[in-house]
Amino acid sequence: MPLNSVLIAGGGPAGLALAQYLKKNNVPFRIVEKANESRLQGYSVSLHFGIPYIEQALGPERMVGFEEKVSVNHTKDTGFATVTSDGEILIQSRGTPTIVGTGVRANRNRLRQALLDGLDLETGVEITGVDISGDKVLAKSNKGEIIADLVIGADGLNSAVRKSIMGDMVDELTVVTLSGSRDISAEQHEAFVKYSPTHVMMHGKKLPGEEGVPNIFYSVNDVSKDNKIFNIRWILSWDRTLIYKDIPESNAELHDLAHRMVSRFPDPFKSLVQETDPTTKLWLGKVCQYMPDPNWNGQGKVTLIGDALHAMTPYRGEGLNHAMIDVVRLGEQLVKAHRDEISIGVAVTAYEAEAIPRGQRAVKASYDSAYQLHHGFSWLFTRMTKLVGLALYYTGSIPFLQLFFPKTH
Numbered sequence: 001m002p003l004n005s006v007l008i009a010g011g012g013p014a015g016l017a018l019a020q021y022l023k024k025n026n027v028p029f030r031i032v033e034k035a036n037e038s039r040l041q042g043y044s045v046s047l048h049f050g051i052p053y054i055e056q057a058l059g060p061e062r063m064v065g066f067e068e069k070v071s072v073n074h075t076k077d078t079g080f081a082t083v084t085s086d087g088e089i090l091i092q093s094r095g096t097p098t099i100v101g102t103g104v105r106a107n108r109n110r111l112r113q114a115l116l117d118g119l120d121l122e123t124g125v126e127i128t129g130v131d132i133s134g135d136k137v138l139a140k141s142n143k144g145e146i147i148a149d150l151v152i153g154a155d156g157l158n159s160a161v162r163k164s165i166m167g168d169m170v171d172e173l174t175v176v177t178l179s180g181s182r183d184i185s186a187e188q189h190e191a192f193v194k195y196s197p198t199h200v201m202m203h204g205k206k207l208p209g210e211e212g213v214p215n216i217f218y219s220v221n222d223v224s225k226d227n228k229i230f231n232i233r234w235i236l237s238w239d240r241t242l243i244y245k246d247i248p249e250s251n252a253e254l255h256d257l258a259h260r261m262v263s264r265f266p267d268p269f270k271s272l273v274q275e276t277d278p279t280t281k282l283w284l285g286k287v288c289q290y291m292p293d294p295n296w297n298g299q300g301k302v303t304l305i306g307d308a309l310h311a312m313t314p315y316r317g318e319g320l321n322h323a324m325i326d327v328v329r330l331g332e333q334l335v336k337a338h339r340d341e342i343s344i345g346v347a348v349t350a351y352e353a354e355a356i357p358r359g360q361r362a363v364k365a366s367y368d369s370a371y372q373l374h375h376g377f378s379w380l381f382t383r384m385t386k387l388v389g390l391a392l393y394y395t396g397s398i399p400f401l402q403l404f405f406p407k408t409h
């Protein structure tokens with residue numbers, strides 16, 4: 001029996017890309033989104049191993065000029081670097097860091113537009129839970145009940161779809177972020193270009209008596225048409241059980257904390273933060289994760305993709321890339337079910353058999369990166385990273401990088 005009613009709950013990157021995949025393959029679906037306007041997780045995002053999967057969702061024609069269309073600086077010019085607090089480059093890649101090729105630093109809004117193009121997204125519809133006791137799934141929403149053959153929770157970290165079946169099991173880690181966004185001139189941006197044209201992370205130095213280090217991340221979000229104004233975001237992050245344990249609440253006190261923390265970094269990072277307008281709203285973020293549960297059982301009537309299935313820390317820049325793999329792996333199975341080659345239950349089981357262990361690997365690796373980065377590197381580790389970084393720079397890709405940066409997909 002062909003699939004008559006697939007409901008995608010959540011119009012983030014995962015839900016939208018899946019909708020595109022199903023549309024391209026003539027599988028009927030509805031996609032609902034709780035927000036009336038887009039609320040984006042972060043401002044910009046590194047796309048790398050997920051790009052070929054986006055291409056499978058959108059089709060090759062719509063990928064023409066994709067990089068220029070979505071990139072933060074409207075060009076293919078991208079790169080990433082990690083540097084010590086002395087300004088020494090450890091790893092620098094031409095193209096976004098990846099062991100499988102180069103990528104793009106994407107502006108979230110433009111990526112969203114590319115994924116939304118041509119879709120009928122029903123906004124203002126919040127799914128509050130699912131009932132799988134009958135033959136079909138009953139999805140409850142603020143706009144009434146929706147009956148579907150299959151509900152796909154693409155509703156992010158705090159997935160209501162997942163919670164209604166599994167309960168709430170999101171882990172709040174002890175790594176926290178403090179970030180601000182501001183405009184800078186092209187001349188100010190130029191000081192960062194020696195590291196990367198788009199985004200760079202500087203590792204803080206461990207001070208005597210301290211057990212952890214802060215890091216600062218610089219990322220371009222957007223560039224004005226005349227290339228004179230760069231909108232950027234800076235993110236300070238640390239393990240609050242090791243350093244800067246007392247975190248204030250007011251915006252003025254958060255600015256003060258950011259000033260103190262960044263005083264251990266050199267320019268241009270220091271002045272980037274210290275010269276942020278003191279009235280700018282700063283965001284304090286708690287890094288969270290959700291480890292896919294092997295006991296998940298949506299009875300072949302409910303499944304999960306993206307952060308709803310596997311939310312990971314951002315320290316490997318992989319969450320959205322994995323979401324794109326989910327989209328294609330699930331999409332392939334649903335096309336077979338729609339053609340009546342397999343049942344929906346078999347399709348979902350086949351998808352989950354691949355996605356759950358892959359998600360577990362990714363969540364674990366991103367967790368490890370989060371803590372390694374904030375506990376500080378030993379001298380030996382720093383030297384080895386530098387060697388690996390040089391090899392990466394000159395070869396573009398080295399298989400043994402995986403010894404340090406295990407592949408998760």
Ligand SMILES: Cc1cc2nc3c(=O)[nH]c(=O)nc-3n(C[C@H](O)[C@H](O)[C@H](O)COP(=O)(O)OP(=O)(O)OC[C@H]3O[C@@H](n4cnc5c(N)ncnc54)[C@H](O)[C@@H]3O)c2cc1C
Pocket residue numbers: 009010011012013014015032033034035039041042044045046047125126127128154155156157158159160161305306307308314316317318319320321322323
């Ligand atoms: C600071 C930061 C930096 C990051 N950097 C990178 C990076 O460089 N590379 C990378 O690959 N990943 C990165 N990530 C991870 C990436 O943002 C996520 O993996 C990605 O957004 C997941 O997409 P998603 O569609 O699954 O979930 P989301 O982006 O969370 O989208 C979920 C959507 O569902 C909607 N929704 C929620 N609940 C409901 C409901 N009950 N009913 C209906 N709709 C609902 C939400 O409004 C939202 O639109 C980063 C994350 C953060 C926080």
